[in-house]
Amino acid sequence: MKPARWPVDQPEEGRLLHVEPREGRLTDARVADLPSLLRDGDLLVVNDAATFPASLLGRTVLGERIELRLLSQEPDGTWLAVLFGAGDWRKRTEDRPTPPAMPAGTRFTVVGLPVRVVEVLPPSPRFLRVAFEEEGAGLWSALYQGGRPVQYAHTLAPLSLWHVQTGYGARPWATEAPSAGLPLTWNLLLTLRRRGVRLASLTHATGLSSTGDEALDALLPRPERSDIPAATVAQVEATRAAGGRVVAVGTTVVRALEGRAAMNGGRLVAGESVTDLLLGPGFVPRVVSGLFTGMHEPGTSHFALLQAFCSRTLLREASAHAEARGYLGHEFGDSCLLLDA
Incomplete structure (x- = not known):
């Protein structure tokens, strides 16, 4: 179809x-x-x-381009998220490059927000629990200013x-x-x-x-x-x-x-x-x-x-x-x- x-x-x-x-x-x-x-x-x-805008472009501390897609907010304020390598929605998710390894404690930035990897979750090294340094209204303001809606390669623009x-x-x-x-x-x-x-x-x-x-x-x-x-x-x-x-x-x-x-x-x-x-x-x-x-x-x-x-x-x-x-x-x-x- x-x-x-x-x-x-x-x-x-x-x-x-x-x-x-x-x-x-x-x-x-x-x-x-x-x-x-x-x-x-x-x-x-x-x-x-x-x-909400859950697609967040960013960079590692070494300058590598990444995308973080938020999955859900946890009761303790951390977020479950999926990491993607360089690129955006124009390339099919299954064709996106492998992101850099992000062990617990790794820090990076998305949409101007500092982020820390709290935990890498099974079954994939791309499945992370992360914590933003910003909280509350400041976090949501940054998400809405810099984030994009999640979208896939079948869309036109x-x-x-x-x-x-x-x-x-x-x-x-x-x-x-x-x-x-x-x-x-x-x-x-x-x-x-x-x-x-x-x-x-x-x-x-x-x-x-x-x-x-x-x-x-x-x-x-x-x-x-x-x-x-x-x-x-x-x-x-x-x-x-x-x-x-x-x-x-x-x-x-x-x-x-x-x-x-x-x-x-x-x-x-x-x-x-x-x-x-x-x-x-x-x-x-x-x-x-x-x-x-x-x-x-x-x-x-x-x-x-x-x-x-x-x-x-x-x-x-x-x-x-x-x-x-x-x-x-x-x-x-x-x-x-x-x-x-």
Whole structure:
């Protein structure tokens, strides 16, 4: 499936493949048709994490060019990060040169910020826990002034931060955009509300999708933090009690809701937590009825996640159908709705 190379001007006109797992039916539609595919009383849950500039160019003390991509902030204020050699997004991650060795204690600079390697983590010498000398507002100011959004070689030109924000982004928790929500304009969300579809949100710290290092990519997604408001829990419970369906916008929302429920014997509880839940074949969702997401090809980690909602056979059929009809993949691509009618 060809990747979409740039954000579209009218995301509601993007293509939408409706997959009905129980009937095995595939229907071509548009994102603008989403209100007619959901019911009065359904609940659409979005991830309102804003995307922060997590791609940081810098140099070693010897002047060697490097790139540090932040993965997540730890409770003690340190960061998990992935190191890349010289270059930028124009070269595929798997083709980037090997970065210099950075043992614990090594110091370097990115976007004008001094950084210290706290720890090198398995399974790759590129996987680091680092500490910035700057903290708080000073750190975030430097990140936003000098950092760039994480992007990959299929894109046409340098992305601005606003290209990777959903219309409802709030706290800057996302290393990469929770991209399933990019097509959801405020006009579309208001139309959904008028049709009786309820809207709720949570915040989930979306991490990196690829590093180009096979051993490291096998660990993705890493444990990620979520914050589920009490109002969202109440809406989920009311929707299910009334026979409505809970539809997640993106696999991060599924991971947040199902991970939180799994920690509490199937009961959804409000608050902040970290989940290491991995979705895939054999996983039976307890909270979520359906999924609105991007187009994902067989062999990708996201494709495996979708098998919690649909059989591998039907997903492969859907992927072949989409490719034959010119659907586009990746973060700015077309959409898929996995939901029985």
